[in-house]
Amino acid sequence: MKKTAENEKVHPLDAKLSMAHFYVAIIALALGGFAGLLQTLVRSGRMELPAGITYYQLLTVHGVLLALVLTTFFIIGFQLSAVSKTIGPFSTPSRIAGWIGFWTMTLGTVMAAVMVLLNEASVLYTFYAPLQAHPIFYGGLTLVIVGSWISGGALIAAYRKWKKNNRGQASPLLSFMAVVNTLLWIVATIGVAATVLFQILPWSLGWVDSINVLASRTLFWYFGHPLVYFWLLPAYMCWYVVIPIVIGGKIFSDSLARMSFILFLLFSIPVGLHHQLLEPGIDPTWKFLQVILTFIVVVPSLMTAFSLFGSFEQYGRSQGAQGIFGWFKMLPWGDARFTVPFIGMAAFIPAGAGGLVNASNQLNQVVHNTIWVTGHFHLTLATSVILTFFGISYWLVPHLTGHTLTKKLNKLAIIQGVFWAIGMSFMSGAMHIAGLLGAPRRSSYSTYGDSTQALDWIPYQIAQAVGGTILFIGIILYIIIFIQVAFFAPKGNEEFPVGEVTDKAEKTPLVFENWKLWLGITAALILFAYTIPFIDILQNAPPGSKGFKLW
Structure with a gap:
């Protein structure tokens, strides 16, 4: 077989860049996870916070560090290593740009974190106006976004160089996926950058007295929903490309994988209004349109499930499996690289069902602004995505650092995944049930006191505390494994598994890389979904809410 970049290790200089991102991510996990544990204990009424720390300060630490910092740093680190692995080492200018992006993001993270810890930015990870934070917090978030653009530019530049040198060829699937997710992120973050730079930051600095709150929320959710897919697509990268070779099989279809990613690019951005179904000031027609577009995103998710289980069944049949589900027993349940992400895949089934509820205008009326939404969030991001990220790190970190995942660490990793599944079953399950009973989102025990209805929620708040405690044990186990495989495990050459496409698959059409x-279609869909409703928001803002003249 011809030797290609896919048969080699990630270049050592690129490995250092990726690992730098992972070190920041692991710190964010530790601090954000501890804040989450304290939240569940406070919400259950079994703990009072010391030293003047507020519940919403903890909530902001938890949300910002885990939903924004951990995910962004891990994803960029993973995607940089994936591109270096599949299309070759980065050029010196691209590598320098990657480091500039990393340090810009890190500086922004420190700025935002300091303001939150000083209780100058307890505005939650959505930082909804009229909640207002210190200007340094918003400046820090801006630097995180700008830094991610710089790193994304380095990744895209490497991809463009490969395409120039390999005209007429389909790019490696893993690099193609990384480029799609990077483009999705860049287009989506334009919305949040716009509201921070042109609305919220001038308002926080005192340059204007007020802002158009509905416009700021609309721009946030223009970004907020594709943010979910920015988290999810790296997990899909693992599911599509890595898991098949880990189990000993092959990728079911290269074309199907590329098509699903293109569909996510097209339909994940122009759907943010479905997060604002109960907000006045937006014409119901446009809400209805974006609900329809939201349900279209179900299609690539179903394609992914079909492709994955197709790979599983093909492998099982090749091993002599009989019957409808005989292949299930053939899967490598003793391999943490498979088992931990598989738990995440399984969690995505109820998570996806909950997402359909949230996106439905009628069903959303029942669960809107209840802790059901938080439970859904913890199934999607905190289970499906994070468990897959854990699974990725169990082979990627030792690959990048020159160590091995020993049998003992592999077993501990599976135990960690089981702990996570049990803890999340308690916590997310209790959140879903309490939400159906009307328990509010983002509220502590002291908020609702001893009312009759609140007493019905208390058992579920206690269950959340139990689940949160088990999850924190899972975090401790993960940190132990991470430190071991990064620094102390035996030296060796851990595989960076990149799957091959089955011989039965059709040839990949080059149209998928017609950017x-x-x-162009993405821009057209965004303009179609947002132009008229956004103009209406600006023209019909309530008196006194227009603020900055540009808006």
Whole structure:
């Protein structure tokens, strides 16, 4: 077989860049996870916070560090290593740009974190106006976004160089996926950058007295929903490309994988209004349109499930499996690289069902602003995505650092995944049930006191505390494994598993890499979904809410 970049290790200089991102991510996990544990204990009424620490300060620490910092740093680190692995080492200018992006993001993270710890920015990870934080907090978030753009630019530049040198060829699937997710992120973050730079930051600095709150929320959710897919697509990268070779099989279809990613690029951005179904000031027609577009995103998710289980069944049949589900027993349940992400895959089934509830205008009326939404969030991001990230790190970190995942660490990793599944079953399950009973989102025990209805929620708040405690044990186990495989495990050459496409698959059409076409359609869908409703928001803002003249 011809030797390609896919048969080699990630370049050592690129490995250092990726690991730098993972070190920041692990710190965010430790601090954000501890804040989450304290939250569940406070919410259950079994703990009072010391030293003047507020519940919403903890909530902001938890949300910002885990939903924004951990995910962004891990994803960029993973995608940089994936591109280096599959299309070759980065050039010196691209590598320098990657480091500039990393340090810019790190500086922004420190700025935002300091303000939160000083209780100058307890505005939650959505930082909804009229909640207001210190200007340094918003400046820090801006630097995180700008830094991610710089790193994304380095990744895209490496991809463009490969395409120039390999005209007429389909790019490696893993690099293609990384580029799609990077483009999705860049387009989506334009919305949050706009509201921070042109609305919230001038308002926080005192340059204007007020802002158009509905416009700021609309721009946030223009970003907020594709943010979910920015988290999810790296997990899909693992599921599509890595898991098949880990189990000993092959990728079911390269074309199907690329099509699903293109569909996510097209339909994950122009759907943010479904997060604002109960907000006045937006014409119901446009809400209805974006609900329809939201349900279209179900299609690539179903394609992914079909492809994954197709790979599983093909492998099982090749091993002599009989019957409808005989292949299930053939899967490598003793391999943490498979088992931990598989738990995440399984969790995505109820998580996806909950997402359909949230996106439905009628069903959303029942669960809107209840802790059901938080439970859904913990199934999607905190289970499906995070468990897959854990699974990725169990082979990627030792690969990048020159160590091995020993049998003992592999067993501990499976135990960690089981702990996570049990803890999340308690916590997310209790959140869903309490939400159906009307328990509010983002509220502590002291908020609702001893009312009759609140007493009905208390058992579920206690269950959340139990689940949160088990999850924190899972975090401790993960940190132990991470430190071991990064520094102390035996030296060796851990595989960076990149799957091959089955021989039965059709040839991949090059149209999937026609970026002018796909970015053009993306822009057209965004303009169609947002232009008229956003103009209406600006023209019909309530008196006194227009604030900054540009808006």
